[in-house]
Structure formats: C-alpha cells, structure tokens
Amino acid sequence: xxxxxxxxxxxxxxxxxxxxxxxxxxxxxxxxxxxxxxxxxxxxxxxxxxxxxxxxxxxxxxxxxxxxxxxxxxxxxxxxxxxxxxxxxxxxxxxxxxxxxxxxxxxxxxxxxxxxxxxxxxxxxxxxxxxxxxxxxxxxxxxxxxxxxxxxxxxxxxxxxxxxxxxxxxxxxxxxxxxxx
Amino acid sequence: xxxxxxxxxxxxxxxxxxxxxxxxxxxxxxxxxxxxxxxxxxxxxxxxxxxxxxxxxxxxxxxxxxxxxxxxxxxxxxxxxxxxxxxxxxxxxxxxxxxxxxxxxxxxxxxxxxxxxxxxxxxxxxxxxxxxxxxxxxxxxxxxxxxxxxxxxxxxxxxxxxxxxxxxxxxxxxxxxxxxxxxxxxxxxxxxxxxxxxxxxxxxxxxxxxxxxxxxxxxxxxxxxxxxxxxxxxxxxxxxxxxxxxxxxxxxxxxxxxxxxxxxxxxxxxxxxxxxxxxxxxxxxxxxxxxxxxxxxxxxxxxxxxxxxxxxxxx
Numbered sequence: 111x112x113x114x115x116x117x118x119x120x121x122x123x124x125x126x127x128x129x130x131x132x133x134x135x136x137x138x139x140x141x142x143x144x145x146x147x148x149x150x151x152x153x154x155x156x157x158x159x160x161x162x163x164x165x166x167x168x169x170x171x172x173x174x175x176x177x178x179x180x181x182x183x184x185x186x187x188x189x190x191x192x193x194x195x196x197x198x199x200x201x202x203x204x205x206x207x208x209x210x211x212x213x214x215x216x217x218x219x220x221x222x223x224x225x226x227x228x229x230x231x232x233x234x235x236x237x238x239x240x241x242x243x244x245x246x247x248x249x250x251x252x253x254x255x256x257x258x259x260x261x262x263x264x265x266x267x268x269x270x271x272x273x274x275x276x277x278x279x280x281x282x283x284x285x286x287x288x289x290x291x
Numbered sequence: 292x293x294x295x296x297x298x299x300x301x302x303x304x305x306x307x308x309x310x311x312x313x314x315x316x317x318x319x320x321x322x323x324x325x326x327x328x329x330x331x332x333x334x335x336x337x338x339x340x341x342x343x344x345x346x347x348x349x350x351x352x353x354x355x356x357x358x359x360x361x362x363x364x365x366x367x368x369x370x371x372x373x374x375x376x377x378x379x380x381x382x383x384x385x386x387x388x389x390x391x392x393x394x395x396x397x398x399x400x401x402x403x404x405x406x407x408x409x410x411x412x413x414x415x416x417x418x419x420x421x422x423x424x425x426x427x428x429x430x431x432x433x434x435x436x437x438x439x440x441x442x443x444x445x446x447x448x449x450x451x452x453x454x455x456x457x458x459x460x461x462x463x464x465x466x467x468x469x470x471x472x473x474x475x476x477x478x479x480x481x482x483x484x485x486x487x488x489x490x491x492x493x494x495x496x497x498x499x500x501x502x503x504x505x506x507x508x509x510x511x512x513x514x515x516x517x518x519x520x521x522x523x524x525x526x527x528x529x530x531x532x533x534x535x536x537x538x539x540x541x542x543x544x545x546x547x548x549x550x551x552x553x554x555x556x557x558x559x560x561x562x563x564x565x566x567x568x569x570x571x572x573x574x575x576x577x578x579x580x581x582x583x584x585x586x587x588x589x590x591x592x593x594x595x596x597x598x599x600x601x602x603x604x605x606x
Binding site: 114117119122123126130131132137138144145147148151152155156159160162163166227229230231233234237248251252253280283284287 | 303305306308310311312313315316318319320321323324327328329331332333335336339340358453556
C-alpha cells in the first residue's frame with residue numbers, strides 16, 4: 111500500500127490480487143448477488159486507490175480493507191428497497207432447493223467428489239440463511255480471518271457484540287448443517 | 292466448540308469447513324472489475340504525479356487514521372480549560388462584599404466629627420487627617436484591597452487618588468490610607484464609581500450604583516467637616532472670626548448644602564450674619580432643599596435679617 115502511495119502501480123495490482131477473493135466473497139455471500147458484488151467490489155477498490163496517499167499503517171491492511179467493504183455493503187443494503195430484500199430473504203428461505211440443485215448437478219460425478227461438493231454447497235447455503243449481522247461476523251472471521259476485536263472494529267460494534275454474533279452464527283450454522291445431514 | 296463456550300479467535304472445524312467450501316466455489320469477480328480497478332489506480336497515480344504531490348501529506352486524515360481523535364480530545368480539553376479561566380477571571384466579586392465590615396464602620400464612626408450631619412458607619416465617610424495614627428486595619432481592609440486587585444485597571448491607582456482628592460482628603464498620606472479602612476473603602480468605592488460603563492462588566496451595575504452613593508457620601512462627609520459651618524451652627528462667633536481671618540471660604544457647605552450664612556440665619560444670629568455678609572458671604576446660595584438665607588429669614592419672621600440679606604442680595 112505504501113509502495114502504491116509512492117506511485118508504484120504494480121504494488122497496487124499485487125495488493126488487489128492478494129485480497130481480491132477475500133473481499134469479493136465477503137460481498138457476494140452477504141448480498142447473494144454477483145452483479146451487485148462486482149459493483150461494490152469496484153467501489154471498494156476505487157476507495158482504496160484514492161485513500162492510498164493518506165494511508166497510515168496503523169492497523170492490519172486486511173482489517174481496513176474489510177472495514178471499507180463492510181461499510182459499502184451496509185450502504186448498499188440500506189439503499190436496497192425493502193421488497194427486494196424481502197425477495198432475497200424469501201429466496202434464502204428456500205435454500206434447500208439450491209442444495210438439491212447442486213446435488214442434482216453432481217449426479218454423474220464420482221460418489222466421493224459429489225458428496226464433497228454437496229457438503230460445500232450445503233455450507234454455503236447455510237451461510238446464506240444466517241441473519242445478516244451473524245453472517246457478516248462469521249464471514250469476517252472465516253473469510254477475512256479477522257479477530258473478534260477486528261470484527262468489532264470493522265462493524266462498528268463492541269467486542270461483546272461481535273463475540274455474541276459470531277457465537278450465534280456458529281450455533282445456527284451447526285444447526286442448519288445437522289438438518290442437512 | 293462445545294456447548295455455549297468457544298474460542299472465538301480460533302479457527303474451529305466449522306470455519307475450516309467453510310473455507311474448504313469457499314475454496315471449492317468457482318465463483319470469481321469478473322475480469323472487467325479488475326481491469327477497471329487497475330485502470331483507476333493508474334489514473335490516480337498519474338494524477339498525483341502530474342500534480343507533484345505524490346509524497347505530500349493531505350490535510351484530510353486517512354480512513355484508518357485515528358489520530359484525529361486525540362486532536363479532537365485535546366481541542367475539547369483546551370476549550371474547557373479556556374472557558375474555566377475566562378469564567379474565573381471575568382466573573383465579578385459578589386455585591387455583598389461592597390460594604391465595609393462592622394469593624395471598619397466602627398472605626399469610621401469613632402473618627403467622625405460630632406456634627407451629626409453624617410450617618411455613623413457610612414462606608415464612605417472620610418477620616419480626619421491624622422498622620423501617624425496607627426489604627427490596626429480592619430479585616431475588610433484586606434478584602435477591599437483584594438477587590439481592588441481584582442477590579443484593577445491600568446490607571447486605577449491614579450483614579451483612586453483623584454477620588455480621594457474630590458472627597459476632600461487630598462492631603463491624606465498613603466500610610467494613613469493604609470491604616471484607615473473606611474477611607475480605603477471610600478477610595479475603592481470612588482474608584483469603582485469612576486469606571487466607565489464600557490470598561491466594567493455589565494453585571495457590575497448594582498455594584499457601581501452603590502459605589503456612586505458611597506462616593507457622594509464621602510464628598511458629603513468631607514464637607515461636613517467644614518469648620519466654618521460647624522462654628523456658625525454652634526454660634527461660636529469667635530471661631531467664625533478666626534476662620535474668616537484665616538481666609539476660609541464662606542461658600543463652603545455641609546452635607547446638605549448649607550452655608551454658614553444659612554445656618555446663622557436659621558439660628559436668627561444677626562451678629563453672625565452681619566459678620567459673614569461683611570466677609571463676602573453670598574445670600575443667594577441654595578441648599579439641597581432649595582432654601583436660601585433670605586427665604587429662611589422671611590419664613591422665620593426675622594425682619595432685621597431680611598433687611599440685611601435683601602441689601603446683600605440687591606445692593
């Protein structure tokens with residue numbers, strides 16, 4: 111980041127590739143919409159490029175980057191019309207159909223590989239069915255590899271709230287996966 | 292994780308399962324996003340290079356720069372401190388501190404001449420000039436000086452001396468002033484009375500009003516010491532003669548604006564009146580009640596004095 115701030119464009123490209131999937135998956139799994147995730151992804155990295163000149167390495171870059179992403183995500187969710195969010199939730203409520211669809215797609219795969227893919231699809235579907243705050247906390251932890259303190263900072267909450275959200279997210283995930291099993 | 296307790300910062304089995312599932316997910320951001328981001332980054336760098344401010348610090352803090360919090364906290368602390376200082380130095384002393392203490396009043400009363408023209412214990416009553424008098428300062432003399440320091444203006448001291456001169460105690464030495472609490476109170480009051488409204492805080496109006504009264508009382512007290520009026524009132528013709536020979540001003544008045552001629556007329560003392568008229572006393576001097584010697588003589592039915600005073604008024 112400091113190299114890019116001094117004018118090294120290659121450093122920025124390297125930085126982008128290193129964190130690309132982490133940010134995009136966080137956005138995409140929270141939004142459930144690839145196009146909007148792409149749009150927010152672009153917006154986030156534009157912000158990174160603009161802020162590079164005044165960047166201070168006072169915290170982990172990942173934390174700062176995911177904080178930017180989280181803020182953009184919240185803005186986008188607030189801007190989303192209620193009925194659109196309702197549709198998303200309704201679609202999420204019908205998530206088992208997605209698992210069934212994924213399972214059906216792998217009917218012709220070898221049994222072990224098909225089972226692994228089904229398990230992966232079940233996990234992702236369960237993530238999608240988490241409440242937004244719990245999902246954000248879990249993804250910041252599992253995808254962004256943030257600590258509880260960093261999650262609290264990124265989501266503008268306190269430590270105990272972040273811890274509670276993560277605990278509930280795990281409990282809910284475990285429950286959903288047991289139902290699937 | 293077992294039960295409700297878990298190590299939140301440790302990657303557990305559930306997290307590992309998610310990471311494995313996420314890695315297996317073939318979904319990726321579109322290449323167009325990457326290209327647009329890179330293009331934007333190049334634009335930003337080119338823009339910075341063209342402006343020559345690549346390494347310059349911006350005035351706007353970075354998104355991850357939290358040092359502004361310390362600056363903001365320091366600013367708030369400085370503002371609060373400045374407010375407290377301003378409050379401390381600009382808030383005037385309570386009005387109740389204006390009057391002298393009972394001790395000062397007692398000292399002032401004990402030094403008053405027995406004319407009865409002034410009220411004992413009046414804060415601004417001046418003391419007779421007695422150099423070397425070593426009366427111990429009363430407790431409120433310290434308070435009075437403290438107030439003087441608080442309300443001090445650059446020319447406060449000169450104004451205080453002016454006020455003292457106005458009140459007839461110009462020949463009072465500084466040492467005497469230090470030892471006379473009543474005079475200090477009068478000087479302080481006169482000083483406050485001479486403060487311009489613009490220079491004093493607005494909430495000092497009541498205090499200034501009291502000070503004006505005290506200053507006026509101080510002047511009145513000084514006039515009450517007029518020996519000519521005192522002698523005329525007591526009928527002491529010998530004393531009056533002595534004072535007139537020494538060049539005493541016949542127009543000197545007491546606290547109520549009475550001249551020696553008016554006092555002598557009211558007493559019906561024709562000899563005294565003649566002597567005063569011979570010394571050049573004016574018969575048309577009006578006291579604070581609008582009374583003149585001629586009017587007093589007519590009112591009291593004193594034809595001899597009426598004649599004398601009329602001749603003096605219309606020679």
